[in-house]
Amino acid sequence: MITEHAILTVKAGQSRAFVAAMREAEPLIAATPGFLGIEVLPCIETPDRFLLLVRWESVEAHEQGFRGSERYLRWKALLHSFYEPFPLVQHYGPSLLAEPVTSRQ
Template sequence: MIVEHALLSVRDGQSAAFEAAMRQAIPLIAASSGFLGIEVRPAVEAAGLYLLLVRWDDVSSHREGFRTSDRYQEWRALLHGFYEPMPRVDYFGPSLIDSPAPSE
């Protein structure tokens, strides 16, 4: 499993519209072969900044699978107009450490 990571900088005043568009776009990526899960987290101290984390079987599931699909073109049309600048995408391998959840 790999994790796709991107910091999404959304244009001022567009956060609510971006969040609605992201909810609409998630089924597009979720239908992809090799897709394992997605998180989109708003920054606590920076308005308009979001952390995108997508779990894939491997890099090619994203690059050669989703990004070459018609669903990606729809994803792009829904979301890419919100970004300034366009985000950089990086891929990360397995965690070096696994920490257990704190006991309650």
């Protein structure tokens, strides 16, 4: 499993419209073979900033599978006009820890 990561900075005042567009776009990415899950987290300190985390079976599932699909064209049309600047998208490998660390209270 890999995780796609991007900081999405939305143009000022457009967060509500962005969230609505993201909800409309979510089924497009979810329909991709190799898709495992998505999170879009709002930044607490910076309004109009979001953390996008998408879990994939492989980089190829994202790069060739989703980005090579007709669904991606619709995704772009729904979302790409919101970003300023355009986000850097990177992929991260599996955790280096055997199991996720949680609170030890």
